[in-house]
Each structure stands twice: as structure tokens, then as C-alpha cells.
Amino acid sequence: MQTDFLQELKDRGLIYQVTDESALEKKLNEESVKLYIGFDPTADSLHIGHLLPILTLRRFQKAGHVPIALVGGGTGLIGDPSFKDAERSLNSNETVASWSDSLRRQLERFIDFYNDENPAIIANNHDWLGSILLIDFLRDVGKNFTVNYMMSKESVKRRIETGISYTEFAYQLLQAYDFLQLYDREGCLLQLGGSDQWGNITSGIELLRREREIQGYGMTMPLIKKADGTKFGKTEGNAVWLDAEKTTPYEYYQFWFNTDDRDAVQFLKYFTFLALDEIAEIEKEFNESPHERLAQKVLAKEVTILTHGEEAFEQAVKISEALFSGDIKSLNAKEIAQGFKDVPSYEVQASDDNHLVELLVTSGLVQSKRQAREDITNGAIYINGERQQDVNYELVETDKIEGQFTVLRRGKKNYFLLKF
Structure with a gap:
């Protein structure tokens, strides 16, 4: 094990809160620990707001521990209320299942599920939440938590005044049950998450203590804001x-x-x-x-x-x-599609005139033929990065990059993409 691992996490600024730090540090130094982070499928892709927790799982694996990436195929049907101002919209079982598969494929790019020594584990909480009976859940999980305890969580307190459904109110119990299941199935002892997950994580630790008389651990990472105060990601x-x-x-x-x-x-x-x-x-x-x-x-x-x-x-x-x-001609069609993904574009029709003046007007880059001729004469029009000042110019095949795109530019930064 990497004995200075927790200190390195601190030095990188990756630890915001941790339970029983000295005991956790001792355990991490002495043995390979299984830990998990949950990723609810709220879209068909993860975004860079997920990158810090994903890379933290990778850091633990590189230090000799076993990361568990938990895809929330079950909790994703509910929605975590943590620091959300309003109820999430609910998605269908089919949608969440499809998104869960996408998330699994993405996670495989970052953490190693095939390592001989400490392969990562992928899990989906729909495997246990999807079949549990309500009576069993209330008896085995719900009885361990008072309403007062649940309402004391910051994620719930923030929503009490504006309203929170019982569905989202119970989310912390589902996440606590995940920790219990991952302990029973995999021997998982540590849960990680963003600082907004602290209440959910401590609920899981409490459930492990009550139901299995086992000490679990929790650690959160800071929620990142940029220096200008705007949200990262x-x-x-x-x-x-x-x-x-x-x-x-x-x-x-x-x-x-x-x-x-x-x-x-x-x-x-x-x-x-x-x-x-x-x-x-x-x-x-x-x-x-x-x-x-x-x-x-x-x-x-x-x-x-x-x-x-x-x-x-x-x-x-x-x-x-x-x-x-401005060396646009050095790019191929795939690179043009990437670099000019969000610029205005026009799909050139077979019936369109290839005369530059006509194309400038037809595409909407300029408002009139008079303006087009003035811009060309004044040297404000570029074709694939090269200035064109001939008002009689007509596009030829060599102007079409791989027969698919022509990049027009008006002035210094006003780009426009012709698609063929």
C-alpha cells in the first residue's frame, strides 16, 4: 500500500470532510480497502462535474485499493435532492437502464476493471433496489432512522421550506442501503462523494453500525468553483x-x-x-x-x-x-466538423449558384449582394483561411475540403460553414 496516500490527497486539496481520519489512515496504510462512489444516470453521459470523483477512484486504485463504481440504476429512478432547488423530473425504467449502460462504458475508460492485482468492480444498485419489498425495506432500513435524524441533514433542510416529496426525502435511506449491500456483497468499508453527499454518506455509516456492528468510513471531496465564482463544469x-x-x-x-x-x-x-x-x-x-x-x-x-x-x-x-x-486547409473533414461544430452553417443545395457573391447572400452570411461585393473588395472574405477579393469568384472542387465543407470567414472572427 502507498503509506502516504491520504496525505497526498490532502496536499492536492482533494479531502473536504472525512470520518475518523486516524482510523481510516491506519486502515488504508495496512490493507487494501474497498471503496465506492455512486453515479446516478441522469443523462446518457457523465460530465466533468463527475471527473473529480472518477479520478479519485483511479487514485485509490493506483495506491493499491479496490474501487467500486456504483451506477445508480435504482436511485436514478428517484433522484437525489442534495442541494437541488427543485424536484428532479422522473425518467422511465428503459431510459435509466440505457443511460446506466452508457455510464458503465465511460467509467471503463478511467478505472481498470481487468487489473490482475486489484481490479475495479462495477455494480448497479437496481440489482437490489429493483426487487426489494417495501415492507422489508421499512423493517430492515427505515426502523434505524428517526424522522428527526433525516430532517437534520442539510440536503433536506434546504428543501423543507419550498417542499420536498416523500420520494426524495427517502433518498438518503436508499443510499444508506447501498452501502450496506456493498459491504455484504463486496466487503466495502469506505464511501466517497462530493461535499453535498455528506448527509447521505453518514446515513450509510450509521446503518452499517446498527445492522452489522461494523465501522464504515466516509470521505468527501470539495465541490469546485472557479476563481470568478461561477460553477465549475x-x-x-x-x-x-x-x-x-x-x-x-x-x-x-x-x-x-x-x-x-x-x-x-x-x-x-x-x-x-x-x-x-x-x-x-x-x-x-x-x-x-x-x-x-x-x-x-x-x-x-x-x-x-x-x-x-x-x-x-x-x-x-x-x-x-x-x-x-488561419491555415484551415491543413485540416481534414473530421477536424473541420469538430472545430466548427457550433458555428452557423448552411447546407448547399444542388440548385444553388456557386458564385461567391450568391453563396454569401443565400447562406445568410451577408444581407445583400451589394454588401457581399463590398466585403469581398475590401478583403473581408476568406475561403478556407485564404483571402478572396475577386467579386466574380466561383467555388471550385478544391475549395471543398474532402468534398464536404468550405469554411467562410468574414472579418477576423466571423466564421461560417458551408456543407455539401
């Missing part, structure tokens, strides 16, 4: 997904590359497996020449490779450099 109001189809590797790379200077070094500690002394060296260079953005470059590289692999990282860098230099 969102960009322009949209979640940053771990699924490459929902957030392309280029977009993902750019999210990390654009990290605020004030956050970059701490994020290296949170989200990479670089040694702390190596991060200290990066911090020193970064502070001496912040304009070179070394911390952001390393962060974007490490996290993109972790999530999408080396090839996707190299492709993201290539797209970034091409867009910065």
Missing part, C-alpha cells in the same frame, strides 16, 4: 460532457486550455496524475511567464489524453493551431 451555460459525441475533444481541450490563471495550478493537482513536485516546477515557470500559459497547456494535454486518448489530444492541438494561424 459549465461553459456558456452548457455542460462539458465526457462523451466525445456531445462535447468534441477539441471543445474539451479548449475548455481546459481556457482555464483562469488563478485556477490552473490547483486544477493540475485535482485533475492530473503529475507528481506534486513536478506541478511545483510548472507553477514556478508559470508564475515567471504567465503569458506563455504553461499550466493551462499541461492541464489541457493531461486531461484530454486521460479522457479521449493521445490521438484525440493531438487532433485538438492541430485544430487549435490551424484556427489560430
